Amino acid sequence: MTQLAEIKVENALESHRYARGWHCLGDADQYRDGKPHTLDIFGTRLVAFATSDGKINILDAFCPHMGADLSHGTVEDDRVVCPFHHWKYDAGGKCVEVPYCKRIPPKAKTKKWLTCEENNLLFVWNNPEGNPPREGVVIPHLxxxxxxxxxxxxxxxxxxxxxxxxxxxxxxxxxxxxxxxxxxxxxxxxxxxxxxxxxxxxxxxxxxxxxxxxxxxxxxxxxxxxxxxxxxxxxxxxxxxxxxxxxxxxxxxxxxxxxxxxxxxxxxxxxxxxxxxxxxxxxxxxxxxxxxxxxxxxxxxxxxxxxxxxxxxxxxxxxxxxxxxxxxxxxxxxxxxxxxxxxxxxxx
CATH class of the missing domain: 3.90.380.10 (Naphthalene 1,2-dioxygenase Alpha Subunit; Chain A, domain 1)
Incomplete structure:
Protein backbone atom coordinates (compact mmCIF):
# COMPACT_ATOMS: atom_id res chain seq x y z
CA MET A 1 0.00 0.00 0.00
CA THR A 2 1.36 3.42 -0.94
CA GLN A 3 1.77 6.20 1.62
CA LEU A 4 -1.09 8.16 -0.03
CA ALA A 5 -3.37 5.11 0.19
CA GLU A 6 -2.45 4.62 3.85
CA ILE A 7 -3.32 8.27 4.58
CA LYS A 8 -6.68 7.89 2.82
CA VAL A 9 -7.50 4.77 4.86
CA GLU A 10 -6.43 6.50 8.07
CA ASN A 11 -8.54 9.57 7.31
CA ALA A 12 -11.55 7.40 6.48
CA LEU A 13 -11.26 5.62 9.81
CA GLU A 14 -10.89 8.88 11.71
CA SER A 15 -13.98 10.38 10.05
CA HIS A 16 -16.16 7.32 10.59
CA ARG A 17 -18.95 7.70 13.11
CA TYR A 18 -20.06 4.80 15.28
CA ALA A 19 -23.73 4.43 16.11
CA ARG A 20 -25.27 6.15 19.11
CA GLY A 21 -26.75 3.59 21.48
CA TRP A 22 -26.30 0.87 24.07
CA HIS A 23 -23.98 -1.96 23.02
CA CYS A 24 -23.87 -5.35 24.74
CA LEU A 25 -20.57 -6.70 26.09
CA GLY A 26 -21.88 -10.09 27.24
CA ASP A 27 -22.41 -11.64 30.64
CA ALA A 28 -21.70 -9.05 33.32
CA ASP A 29 -20.24 -11.54 35.79
CA GLN A 30 -17.31 -12.40 33.51
CA TYR A 31 -15.86 -8.95 34.29
CA ARG A 32 -15.94 -9.53 38.07
CA ASP A 33 -12.81 -11.67 38.26
CA GLY A 34 -10.49 -9.01 39.71
CA LYS A 35 -8.69 -8.48 36.41
CA PRO A 36 -8.73 -5.78 33.71
CA HIS A 37 -10.42 -6.77 30.44
CA THR A 38 -9.44 -5.57 26.97
CA LEU A 39 -12.23 -4.21 24.77
CA ASP A 40 -11.33 -3.44 21.15
CA ILE A 41 -14.46 -1.53 20.14
CA PHE A 42 -15.51 1.72 18.43
CA GLY A 43 -12.15 1.93 16.65
CA THR A 44 -10.21 2.21 19.89
CA ARG A 45 -9.28 0.20 22.99
CA LEU A 46 -11.09 0.33 26.33
CA VAL A 47 -10.50 -1.38 29.65
CA ALA A 48 -13.24 -2.88 31.82
CA PHE A 49 -12.76 -3.77 35.48
CA ALA A 50 -14.90 -4.26 38.55
CA THR A 51 -14.50 -2.56 41.91
CA SER A 52 -15.01 -4.32 45.23
CA ASP A 53 -18.69 -3.31 45.29
CA GLY A 54 -19.22 -5.30 42.09
CA LYS A 55 -19.71 -2.28 39.82
CA ILE A 56 -18.12 -2.66 36.41
CA ASN A 57 -16.29 0.37 35.07
CA ILE A 58 -15.05 1.10 31.56
CA LEU A 59 -12.28 3.57 30.74
CA ASP A 60 -10.22 4.56 27.72
CA ALA A 61 -7.38 2.06 27.89
CA PHE A 62 -4.38 4.15 26.88
CA CYS A 63 -2.59 5.84 29.75
CA PRO A 64 -2.29 9.62 29.13
CA HIS A 65 1.22 9.51 30.62
CA MET A 66 3.13 7.52 27.98
CA GLY A 67 0.40 5.64 26.16
CA ALA A 68 0.68 2.22 27.75
CA ASP A 69 -2.30 -0.13 27.68
CA LEU A 70 -4.12 -0.13 31.01
CA SER A 71 -5.96 -3.31 30.08
CA HIS A 72 -2.59 -5.10 30.29
CA GLY A 73 -2.09 -3.85 33.83
CA THR A 74 -3.59 -5.03 37.11
CA VAL A 75 -6.44 -4.10 39.45
CA GLU A 76 -5.46 -3.15 43.01
CA ASP A 77 -7.69 -1.59 45.68
CA ASP A 78 -10.40 -0.67 43.15
CA ARG A 79 -7.84 0.97 40.86
CA VAL A 80 -6.46 -0.07 37.51
CA VAL A 81 -2.65 0.06 37.54
CA CYS A 82 -0.68 0.97 34.42
CA PRO A 83 1.86 -1.77 33.54
CA PHE A 84 4.48 0.79 32.41
CA HIS A 85 5.04 3.14 35.36
CA HIS A 86 2.35 1.94 37.81
CA TRP A 87 0.24 5.08 37.70
CA LYS A 88 -3.08 4.22 39.31
CA TYR A 89 -6.53 5.25 38.02
CA ASP A 90 -9.79 5.10 39.95
CA ALA A 91 -13.17 4.01 38.63
CA GLY A 92 -13.84 7.54 37.36
CA GLY A 93 -10.69 7.59 35.22
CA LYS A 94 -8.74 9.98 37.47
CA CYS A 95 -5.11 9.25 38.32
CA VAL A 96 -4.95 9.00 42.11
CA GLU A 97 -1.36 7.87 42.57
CA VAL A 98 2.01 8.30 40.88
CA PRO A 99 4.33 6.02 42.89
CA TYR A 100 7.47 8.12 42.41
CA CYS A 101 5.92 11.61 42.68
CA LYS A 102 3.72 13.32 45.28
CA ARG A 103 2.12 15.79 42.87
CA ILE A 104 -0.31 14.25 40.38
CA PRO A 105 -0.59 16.16 37.08
CA PRO A 106 -4.08 17.73 36.80
CA LYS A 107 -4.50 16.33 33.28
CA ALA A 108 -3.72 12.79 34.39
CA LYS A 109 -7.12 11.26 33.69
CA THR A 110 -8.74 9.08 31.08
CA LYS A 111 -12.29 8.98 29.74
CA LYS A 112 -14.93 7.08 31.68
CA TRP A 113 -17.70 5.41 29.64
CA LEU A 114 -21.32 5.13 30.74
CA THR A 115 -22.40 1.57 31.51
CA CYS A 116 -25.49 -0.26 32.68
CA GLU A 117 -26.42 -3.79 33.63
CA GLU A 118 -29.71 -5.33 32.62
CA ASN A 119 -30.87 -8.95 32.34
CA ASN A 120 -27.46 -10.07 33.72
CA LEU A 121 -25.76 -8.41 30.74
CA LEU A 122 -23.27 -5.53 30.60
CA PHE A 123 -23.88 -2.61 28.22
CA VAL A 124 -21.75 0.38 27.27
CA TRP A 125 -23.19 3.63 25.89
CA ASN A 126 -21.68 5.23 22.81
CA ASN A 127 -22.56 8.74 21.68
CA PRO A 128 -20.16 10.77 19.50
CA GLU A 129 -21.76 13.94 20.92
CA GLY A 130 -20.87 12.89 24.44
CA ASN A 131 -24.42 13.07 25.78
CA PRO A 132 -26.13 10.45 27.97
CA PRO A 133 -29.17 8.59 26.62
CA ARG A 134 -32.41 10.50 26.43
CA GLU A 135 -35.36 9.49 28.60
CA GLY A 136 -36.79 6.16 27.51
CA VAL A 137 -33.73 5.05 25.56
CA VAL A 138 -33.07 1.98 27.66
CA ILE A 139 -32.45 -1.73 27.41
CA PRO A 140 -35.78 -3.22 28.56
CA HIS A 141 -35.95 -5.46 31.59
CA LEU A 142 -37.15 -8.91 30.54
Missing amino acids: PEMDSDEWIHEWNIDIMRIDTNPRELVDNLVDAHHFGPVHGTPTSYFSNIFEGHIGHQIFRGDSEHLGGGLAADSAYYGPATHFTRINSNFGGVEVHAILLNSHVPVTPNSFDLRFGCMVKRVAGMSDEQTRQIALDYVVGNRNSFYQDVIIWKNKIRIDKPVLAETDGPVYQLREWYQQFFMNEDQVPASMAERREIVTVALSKP
Whole structure:
Protein backbone atom coordinates (compact mmCIF):
# COMPACT_ATOMS: atom_id res chain seq x y z
CA MET A 1 0.00 0.00 0.00
CA THR A 2 1.36 3.42 -0.94
CA GLN A 3 1.77 6.20 1.62
CA LEU A 4 -1.09 8.16 -0.03
CA ALA A 5 -3.37 5.11 0.19
CA GLU A 6 -2.45 4.62 3.85
CA ILE A 7 -3.32 8.27 4.58
CA LYS A 8 -6.68 7.89 2.82
CA VAL A 9 -7.50 4.77 4.86
CA GLU A 10 -6.43 6.50 8.07
CA ASN A 11 -8.54 9.57 7.31
CA ALA A 12 -11.55 7.40 6.48
CA LEU A 13 -11.26 5.62 9.81
CA GLU A 14 -10.89 8.88 11.71
CA SER A 15 -13.98 10.38 10.05
CA HIS A 16 -16.16 7.32 10.59
CA ARG A 17 -18.95 7.70 13.11
CA TYR A 18 -20.06 4.80 15.28
CA ALA A 19 -23.73 4.43 16.11
CA ARG A 20 -25.27 6.15 19.11
CA GLY A 21 -26.75 3.59 21.48
CA TRP A 22 -26.30 0.87 24.07
CA HIS A 23 -23.98 -1.96 23.02
CA CYS A 24 -23.87 -5.35 24.74
CA LEU A 25 -20.57 -6.70 26.09
CA GLY A 26 -21.88 -10.09 27.24
CA ASP A 27 -22.41 -11.64 30.64
CA ALA A 28 -21.70 -9.05 33.32
CA ASP A 29 -20.24 -11.54 35.79
CA GLN A 30 -17.31 -12.40 33.51
CA TYR A 31 -15.86 -8.95 34.29
CA ARG A 32 -15.94 -9.53 38.07
CA ASP A 33 -12.81 -11.67 38.26
CA GLY A 34 -10.49 -9.01 39.71
CA LYS A 35 -8.69 -8.48 36.41
CA PRO A 36 -8.73 -5.78 33.71
CA HIS A 37 -10.42 -6.77 30.44
CA THR A 38 -9.44 -5.57 26.97
CA LEU A 39 -12.23 -4.21 24.77
CA ASP A 40 -11.33 -3.44 21.15
CA ILE A 41 -14.46 -1.53 20.14
CA PHE A 42 -15.51 1.72 18.43
CA GLY A 43 -12.15 1.93 16.65
CA THR A 44 -10.21 2.21 19.89
CA ARG A 45 -9.28 0.20 22.99
CA LEU A 46 -11.09 0.33 26.33
CA VAL A 47 -10.50 -1.38 29.65
CA ALA A 48 -13.24 -2.88 31.82
CA PHE A 49 -12.76 -3.77 35.48
CA ALA A 50 -14.90 -4.26 38.55
CA THR A 51 -14.50 -2.56 41.91
CA SER A 52 -15.01 -4.32 45.23
CA ASP A 53 -18.69 -3.31 45.29
CA GLY A 54 -19.22 -5.30 42.09
CA LYS A 55 -19.71 -2.28 39.82
CA ILE A 56 -18.12 -2.66 36.41
CA ASN A 57 -16.29 0.37 35.07
CA ILE A 58 -15.05 1.10 31.56
CA LEU A 59 -12.28 3.57 30.74
CA ASP A 60 -10.22 4.56 27.72
CA ALA A 61 -7.38 2.06 27.89
CA PHE A 62 -4.38 4.15 26.88
CA CYS A 63 -2.59 5.84 29.75
CA PRO A 64 -2.29 9.62 29.13
CA HIS A 65 1.22 9.51 30.62
CA MET A 66 3.13 7.52 27.98
CA GLY A 67 0.40 5.64 26.16
CA ALA A 68 0.68 2.22 27.75
CA ASP A 69 -2.30 -0.13 27.68
CA LEU A 70 -4.12 -0.13 31.01
CA SER A 71 -5.96 -3.31 30.08
CA HIS A 72 -2.59 -5.10 30.29
CA GLY A 73 -2.09 -3.85 33.83
CA THR A 74 -3.59 -5.03 37.11
CA VAL A 75 -6.44 -4.10 39.45
CA GLU A 76 -5.46 -3.15 43.01
CA ASP A 77 -7.69 -1.59 45.68
CA ASP A 78 -10.40 -0.67 43.15
CA ARG A 79 -7.84 0.97 40.86
CA VAL A 80 -6.46 -0.07 37.51
CA VAL A 81 -2.65 0.06 37.54
CA CYS A 82 -0.68 0.97 34.42
CA PRO A 83 1.86 -1.77 33.54
CA PHE A 84 4.48 0.79 32.41
CA HIS A 85 5.04 3.14 35.36
CA HIS A 86 2.35 1.94 37.81
CA TRP A 87 0.24 5.08 37.70
CA LYS A 88 -3.08 4.22 39.31
CA TYR A 89 -6.53 5.25 38.02
CA ASP A 90 -9.79 5.10 39.95
CA ALA A 91 -13.17 4.01 38.63
CA GLY A 92 -13.84 7.54 37.36
CA GLY A 93 -10.69 7.59 35.22
CA LYS A 94 -8.74 9.98 37.47
CA CYS A 95 -5.11 9.25 38.32
CA VAL A 96 -4.95 9.00 42.11
CA GLU A 97 -1.36 7.87 42.57
CA VAL A 98 2.01 8.30 40.88
CA PRO A 99 4.33 6.02 42.89
CA TYR A 100 7.47 8.12 42.41
CA CYS A 101 5.92 11.61 42.68
CA LYS A 102 3.72 13.32 45.28
CA ARG A 103 2.12 15.79 42.87
CA ILE A 104 -0.31 14.25 40.38
CA PRO A 105 -0.59 16.16 37.08
CA PRO A 106 -4.08 17.73 36.80
CA LYS A 107 -4.50 16.33 33.28
CA ALA A 108 -3.72 12.79 34.39
CA LYS A 109 -7.12 11.26 33.69
CA THR A 110 -8.74 9.08 31.08
CA LYS A 111 -12.29 8.98 29.74
CA LYS A 112 -14.93 7.08 31.68
CA TRP A 113 -17.70 5.41 29.64
CA LEU A 114 -21.32 5.13 30.74
CA THR A 115 -22.40 1.57 31.51
CA CYS A 116 -25.49 -0.26 32.68
CA GLU A 117 -26.42 -3.79 33.63
CA GLU A 118 -29.71 -5.33 32.62
CA ASN A 119 -30.87 -8.95 32.34
CA ASN A 120 -27.46 -10.07 33.72
CA LEU A 121 -25.76 -8.41 30.74
CA LEU A 122 -23.27 -5.53 30.60
CA PHE A 123 -23.88 -2.61 28.22
CA VAL A 124 -21.75 0.38 27.27
CA TRP A 125 -23.19 3.63 25.89
CA ASN A 126 -21.68 5.23 22.81
CA ASN A 127 -22.56 8.74 21.68
CA PRO A 128 -20.16 10.77 19.50
CA GLU A 129 -21.76 13.94 20.92
CA GLY A 130 -20.87 12.89 24.44
CA ASN A 131 -24.42 13.07 25.78
CA PRO A 132 -26.13 10.45 27.97
CA PRO A 133 -29.17 8.59 26.62
CA ARG A 134 -32.41 10.50 26.43
CA GLU A 135 -35.36 9.49 28.60
CA GLY A 136 -36.79 6.16 27.51
CA VAL A 137 -33.73 5.05 25.56
CA VAL A 138 -33.07 1.98 27.66
CA ILE A 139 -32.45 -1.73 27.41
CA PRO A 140 -35.78 -3.22 28.56
CA HIS A 141 -35.95 -5.46 31.59
CA LEU A 142 -37.15 -8.91 30.54
CA PRO A 143 -39.86 -10.13 32.95
CA GLU A 144 -38.63 -13.69 32.35
CA MET A 145 -35.59 -12.76 34.45
CA ASP A 146 -37.92 -12.63 37.48
CA SER A 147 -39.53 -16.03 36.82
CA ASP A 148 -38.38 -19.34 38.28
CA GLU A 149 -39.77 -21.00 35.16
CA TRP A 150 -36.72 -19.80 33.23
CA ILE A 151 -33.04 -20.72 33.52
CA HIS A 152 -31.24 -17.40 33.68
CA GLU A 153 -28.14 -18.35 31.70
CA TRP A 154 -27.49 -16.81 28.29
CA ASN A 155 -25.02 -19.40 26.91
CA ILE A 156 -23.35 -16.66 24.88
CA ASP A 157 -21.31 -17.39 21.79
CA ILE A 158 -19.19 -14.71 20.08
CA MET A 159 -17.71 -14.33 16.61
CA ARG A 160 -15.82 -11.61 14.73
CA ILE A 161 -17.45 -10.71 11.40
CA ASP A 162 -15.62 -8.63 8.81
CA THR A 163 -18.35 -6.48 7.31
CA ASN A 164 -20.28 -3.31 8.06
CA PRO A 165 -22.95 -3.84 10.78
CA ARG A 166 -25.68 -2.56 8.46
CA GLU A 167 -25.52 -5.87 6.60
CA LEU A 168 -26.67 -7.57 9.81
CA VAL A 169 -29.33 -4.98 10.63
CA ASP A 170 -30.79 -5.33 7.10
CA ASN A 171 -31.97 -8.80 8.15
CA LEU A 172 -34.64 -7.16 10.30
CA VAL A 173 -36.73 -6.53 7.16
CA ASP A 174 -35.45 -9.18 4.74
CA ALA A 175 -38.36 -11.63 4.71
CA HIS A 176 -37.31 -13.39 1.52
CA HIS A 177 -33.81 -14.52 2.45
CA PHE A 178 -35.06 -16.94 5.13
CA GLY A 179 -36.13 -19.58 2.61
CA PRO A 180 -33.15 -19.52 0.18
CA VAL A 181 -30.44 -19.06 2.83
CA HIS A 182 -31.82 -20.70 5.99
CA GLY A 183 -34.37 -23.20 4.68
CA THR A 184 -37.04 -21.35 6.66
CA PRO A 185 -40.12 -20.65 4.52
CA THR A 186 -41.94 -17.55 5.75
CA SER A 187 -45.71 -17.59 6.23
CA TYR A 188 -46.06 -14.19 7.93
CA PHE A 189 -43.65 -11.28 8.21
CA SER A 190 -44.07 -7.67 9.29
CA ASN A 191 -42.11 -4.77 10.78
CA ILE A 192 -42.95 -1.92 13.12
CA PHE A 193 -40.72 1.14 13.54
CA GLU A 194 -41.28 3.54 16.41
CA GLY A 195 -38.63 5.85 17.84
CA HIS A 196 -35.42 3.97 18.60
CA ILE A 197 -37.12 0.55 18.41
CA GLY A 198 -37.48 -1.60 15.30
CA HIS A 199 -39.70 -4.72 15.52
CA GLN A 200 -39.95 -7.88 13.44
CA ILE A 201 -42.81 -10.41 13.59
CA PHE A 202 -42.00 -13.74 11.91
CA ARG A 203 -43.89 -17.02 11.42
CA GLY A 204 -42.51 -20.01 9.53
CA ASP A 205 -40.59 -23.28 9.82
CA SER A 206 -36.86 -23.71 10.33
CA GLU A 207 -34.43 -26.51 9.45
CA HIS A 208 -32.25 -25.52 12.43
CA LEU A 209 -34.78 -24.37 15.04
CA GLY A 210 -37.83 -26.54 14.40
CA GLY A 211 -41.35 -26.32 13.00
CA GLY A 212 -44.14 -23.98 13.93
CA LEU A 213 -41.58 -21.26 14.48
CA ALA A 214 -42.93 -18.04 15.99
CA ALA A 215 -40.44 -15.24 16.58
CA ASP A 216 -41.22 -11.74 17.80
CA SER A 217 -38.17 -9.55 18.04
CA ALA A 218 -36.94 -5.99 18.32
CA TYR A 219 -33.81 -3.90 18.03
CA TYR A 220 -33.53 -1.50 20.96
CA GLY A 221 -31.32 1.06 19.28
CA PRO A 222 -28.83 0.15 16.56
CA ALA A 223 -27.17 -2.89 18.06
CA THR A 224 -29.13 -4.89 20.66
CA HIS A 225 -31.72 -7.35 19.42
CA PHE A 226 -33.92 -9.61 21.60
CA THR A 227 -36.17 -12.33 20.15
CA ARG A 228 -38.89 -14.31 21.89
CA ILE A 229 -39.03 -17.55 19.98
CA ASN A 230 -41.18 -20.69 20.23
CA SER A 231 -40.88 -23.83 18.15
CA ASN A 232 -41.04 -27.62 18.18
CA PHE A 233 -37.38 -28.53 18.54
CA GLY A 234 -36.54 -32.24 18.55
CA GLY A 235 -40.07 -33.15 19.54
CA VAL A 236 -40.09 -30.69 22.45
CA GLU A 237 -41.98 -27.39 22.59
CA VAL A 238 -39.22 -24.88 23.34
CA HIS A 239 -39.69 -21.32 24.56
CA ALA A 240 -36.55 -19.22 24.39
CA ILE A 241 -35.23 -15.68 24.31
CA LEU A 242 -32.39 -15.01 21.90
CA LEU A 243 -29.83 -12.25 22.27
CA ASN A 244 -28.33 -11.04 19.01
CA SER A 245 -26.07 -8.09 19.70
CA HIS A 246 -23.14 -6.58 17.87
CA VAL A 247 -20.41 -4.13 18.82
CA PRO A 248 -18.41 -2.43 16.04
CA VAL A 249 -14.66 -2.98 16.17
CA THR A 250 -13.77 -1.00 13.04
CA PRO A 251 -16.00 0.57 10.35
CA ASN A 252 -16.09 -2.81 8.61
CA SER A 253 -15.93 -5.38 11.38
CA PHE A 254 -17.93 -6.19 14.47
CA ASP A 255 -18.18 -8.72 17.28
CA LEU A 256 -21.47 -10.57 17.18
CA ARG A 257 -22.80 -12.11 20.38
CA PHE A 258 -25.54 -14.69 20.45
CA GLY A 259 -27.21 -15.72 23.63
CA CYS A 260 -29.99 -18.14 24.32
CA MET A 261 -32.04 -18.30 27.52
CA VAL A 262 -34.67 -21.05 27.74
CA LYS A 263 -37.76 -21.83 29.74
CA ARG A 264 -37.70 -24.97 31.85
CA VAL A 265 -39.32 -27.91 30.08
CA ALA A 266 -41.80 -29.97 32.05
CA GLY A 267 -40.39 -33.41 32.84
CA MET A 268 -36.81 -32.40 32.07
CA SER A 269 -33.97 -31.68 34.46
CA ASP A 270 -32.20 -28.32 34.42
CA GLU A 271 -29.20 -30.05 32.85
CA GLN A 272 -31.34 -31.42 30.02
CA THR A 273 -32.90 -27.99 29.50
CA ARG A 274 -29.45 -26.37 29.46
CA GLN A 275 -28.43 -28.81 26.74
CA ILE A 276 -31.42 -27.68 24.67
CA ALA A 277 -30.24 -24.10 25.14
CA LEU A 278 -26.74 -25.01 23.96
CA ASP A 279 -28.19 -26.83 20.95
CA TYR A 280 -30.25 -23.72 20.19
CA VAL A 281 -27.09 -21.60 20.23
CA VAL A 282 -25.45 -24.04 17.81
CA GLY A 283 -28.51 -23.90 15.56
CA ASN A 284 -28.48 -20.11 15.57
CA ARG A 285 -24.75 -19.98 14.98
CA ASN A 286 -25.13 -22.26 11.98
CA SER A 287 -27.89 -20.01 10.65
CA PHE A 288 -25.74 -16.90 11.06
CA TYR A 289 -22.79 -18.54 9.34
CA GLN A 290 -25.04 -19.00 6.33
CA ASP A 291 -25.41 -15.22 6.30
CA VAL A 292 -21.70 -14.67 6.96
CA ILE A 293 -20.81 -16.58 3.81
CA ILE A 294 -23.09 -14.26 1.82
CA TRP A 295 -21.63 -11.14 3.47
CA LYS A 296 -18.05 -12.21 2.76
CA ASN A 297 -18.73 -12.45 -0.95
CA LYS A 298 -21.09 -9.53 -1.58
CA ILE A 299 -20.58 -5.81 -2.07
CA ARG A 300 -22.35 -3.00 -0.25
CA ILE A 301 -25.37 -1.68 -2.14
CA ASP A 302 -26.61 1.65 -0.80
CA LYS A 303 -29.48 1.98 -3.28
CA PRO A 304 -30.71 -1.56 -3.97
CA VAL A 305 -33.06 -2.30 -6.87
CA LEU A 306 -36.07 -3.84 -5.12
CA ALA A 307 -38.90 -6.10 -6.21
CA GLU A 308 -42.48 -5.24 -5.26
CA THR A 309 -42.62 -7.41 -2.11
CA ASP A 310 -39.03 -7.06 -0.95
CA GLY A 311 -40.12 -5.30 2.22
CA PRO A 312 -39.26 -1.97 3.85
CA VAL A 313 -35.51 -1.92 3.15
CA TYR A 314 -35.41 1.84 2.59
CA GLN A 315 -37.60 2.51 5.65
CA LEU A 316 -35.27 0.38 7.76
CA ARG A 317 -32.19 2.22 6.56
CA GLU A 318 -33.86 5.55 7.24
CA TRP A 319 -34.65 4.32 10.78
CA TYR A 320 -31.07 3.02 11.23
CA GLN A 321 -29.52 6.27 9.99
CA GLN A 322 -30.92 8.20 12.97
CA PHE A 323 -28.21 6.62 15.15
CA PHE A 324 -25.45 8.19 13.04
CA MET A 325 -26.63 11.81 13.14
CA ASN A 326 -26.78 14.41 15.89
CA GLU A 327 -29.87 13.92 18.00
CA ASP A 328 -31.26 17.39 17.26
CA GLN A 329 -31.18 16.49 13.56
CA VAL A 330 -33.27 13.31 13.91
CA PRO A 331 -36.60 13.91 12.09
CA ALA A 332 -39.65 14.12 14.34
CA SER A 333 -41.27 11.53 12.10
CA MET A 334 -38.98 8.88 13.60
CA ALA A 335 -41.16 8.91 16.73
CA GLU A 336 -44.26 7.96 14.74
CA ARG A 337 -45.38 4.33 14.58
CA ARG A 338 -45.02 2.75 11.13
CA GLU A 339 -46.16 -0.83 10.46
CA ILE A 340 -45.41 -2.69 7.22
CA VAL A 341 -46.64 -6.20 6.39
CA THR A 342 -44.46 -7.97 3.79
CA VAL A 343 -45.77 -11.57 3.84
CA ALA A 344 -49.25 -12.56 5.01
CA LEU A 345 -49.88 -16.19 4.01
CA SER A 346 -51.08 -16.89 7.56
CA LYS A 347 -52.10 -14.92 10.64
CA PRO A 348 -49.40 -13.78 13.10
